[in-house]
Amino acid sequence: MKSRFAPSPTGYLHIGGARTALFAWAWARKQQGQFVxxxxxxxxxxxxxxxVDAILDGMNWLGLAHDEGPFYQTDRFDRYKEIIQQLLNEDKAYYCECSKERLQILRDELTEKGEKAKYDGCCRDKNLSSGVVRFKNPLEGVVAFNDAVKGKISIANKELDDLIIARTDGTPTYNLTVVVDDYDMEIDTVIRGDDHINNTPRQINLYQALNWRLPEFAHLPMILGSDGARLSKRHGAVSVMAYRDEGFLPEALLNYLVRLGWSHGDQEIFTLAEIVELFELKNINKAPASFNQEKLIWLNQEYIKSADVEHLIKNLAWHLDHQQIDTSTGPALELVVEHLQERSKTLVEMAEGMKMFYQDFDEFNEKLAKKQFKDSQSIQLLMTKLNSLDDWVASNIKDQIKQVCEELDIGFGKIGQPFRLALSGNGNAGNIDIVAQLVGKDRTLARLQMALDYISQRSD
RNA sequence: GUCGCGUUCGUCUAGUCCGGCCCAGGACCCCAGGAUUUCAUCCUGGUAACAAGAGUUCAAAUCUCUUACGCGACGCCA
Known part of the structure; x- marks a missing residue:
């Protein structure tokens, strides 16, 4: 069994394409077949x-590996020519010399009359020997097929016209190449967007003219933006790689995408292995789905929370590089990542949260500093106590904070909050003792001193 | 315009094939409580939908028809 993903390289790999690829990939894997x-x-x-490179990069990042290819249609022009010639020889195709202008006028006229704009077959019986090549679509009858997701679909041949299969320069067009390729590459299931559903009857006629067996078709509904319009740039990021840049894990994106139009009962979270195991074409929805970034973020967070630290570090590399964070000195990366796991929605957030452990800062968040840095006595006392601490671990640090609270008879928050701000600069820190441990003794004391300086400066 | 396809909470969906267990279930978002050294996480609870109409039937989200709306195709693009 074989399925395929067949993008045209006219832009990056976008979300819709990625989902099509994912479904085709999953179906092949499920059948233990090949993905082309x-x-x-x-x-x-x-x-x-x-x-081409962008598409390959996107597929690679997602981890959707192909078993065959990539094949390039431009490498197969001889084969297409052969088929086109065969069709001409068998009187199943003909040359047409109608100018683009004539065609345009014809279309305008028909549209005006409220009819479907289709070619009138003007050159069908002229026996010409140059121009474009058109396929002789049957005039009568009905083309019917059973789509794996949409069910029975039928269209009358009189709704179809004689499609162009070769341009004036001899190059083949999509509807011809796709048929030839899917046949030659022995594709059993054609999984693609349902914007191709109207092409399918034409292609079936081509298959029949060539006497080729038909593949199964599965047409996936489109992905819409939040406003119900087809997903496009104005809805924000549509490129798959933009999602990497925004800090998503590939498996989270894949999980999100697979649930867009497909389901397995109430299950929301699927490992890649589960997707493969549970995937069924019959569970694909017929209706289009709207892309919802919030749910993607939720999933991403779930994945970050439960991911292996090693895996996160691997995916974090690009972000650390991008945000120019040098982790070669400072606390062990593993510990920092582990600490940040529960509090990062995205890898971008995580990388930002890492800065306080590896980089110094010049000033505190002004608003928070004004509110938190008032009492120098407690900070002073905390500094003294921490300074004399030999074993710089979270539990000891915590004990010191508690002691400060007791000696000064204040609540934990009274010293905890300023401490947190002093350490982070922006107040975004989790468990204060662990954070302090990771930041390290020298840096912790230096930052507390900074806080003290801030207070004295203000009171001047 | 013509043809094709579609329509369950704001969003993703379960249920539709084989009508009753569905005064419609889960998830995201949102809201309210609880836990917690801020935030986050976590726990509990809540709001919210069968596009409309007609028909068949003891019984319809599920079957039939009509309407509305949405999307797609109508390229010497794919």
Whole structure:
């Protein structure tokens, strides 16, 4: 069994494409079959190597490995030509010399009359020998197929026209290449977006003209933006790699994507292995789904919370580099990541939260400092106590804080809050004793001194 | 416009094939409590939907028809 993902390289890998790829990949894996990657680059005007690279990068980051390919349609022009010639020889296709202008006028006229704009078959019987090549679509009858997600679909042949299968320059067009490739590559299940659903009857006619067996079709509903319109740039990030940049874990994105239009009862969280094991085409929804960033964030957080520290560190590398955080000196990365795991929605957040352990800062958050840094006595006392601490571990630090509370007869928060701010600069810190331990003795004392300086400066 | 496809809480969805167990369940978001050294996490609870109408039936979210709305296709793009 084989399925495929066949993007055209006219841009980066976007969310919709990624989900299509995921479904095709999951189905192949589930069947213990092969997953084929094919680059549909017949449109040479718009296809770019940069896009090919971007798609490959995206697939790679997601971890959707292909078993065959990537195949490039531009490498297969001889094969397409052969098929086009065969169709011409068998009188199943013909040359057409209608100009683009004539076609445009024809379309305008038909649209005006309220009819479907389709080619009128003008050159069908002219026996021409140059121009574009058109496929002789059957005039009568109905094309019907059973879509694995949409169910029975049928359309009358008279709704279809004679589609162009080769351009004036001889290059083949999509509807021809996709049929030839899916046949040659022995694709059993064609999984693609339902924007292709209207092409399917034309392709089926092509299969039949060629006497080829039909694959199964599974048309996935589109992904919509929050406003119900087709997902596009104005809805925010649509590129898969933008989600890496924003701090998402690939498996979280995959989990989110698989639940967009597919479900297995009430289960929300799926490991990759579970997706493969449980995936069924029949559980795919017919209706389009809206992309909801909040749920993605929730999932991401769930994944971060339960991930292996090592795994997080691996995925964090890009962010540390990007945010220019040098972790070569300072506390062990593992400990910091572990501490941040429960409090980071994204890897970007986590990296930001790491800064206080590896970088010094010049000033405190002004608003918080004004509120928290008032009493120098308690800070002074805390400093003295911490300074004399030999074994710099969280439990001892905690004891010292408690002692300060007792001696001064104040609540934990009274000293805890200023301490927290002193350590972090912005108040974003978790367990104060652990944070202090990780920040280290020297830096902790230096920052408390900074707080003291701040207080004396203000009172001047 | 024509053709195709679709329509369950704000969002993702379960249930629809084989009508009753559904005055519709789960999750995100939101709200209220609780726990906690801030935040976060965690726990408990709550709000909220079968697009509309007609029909079949003892019984319809589930079957049939009509309407509305949405999306897609209608390219020498894919």
């Amino acid at each position: 990657l094919r680059i549909e680059d017949t449109d040479r005007e718009r296809s770019t190597q940069a896009s």
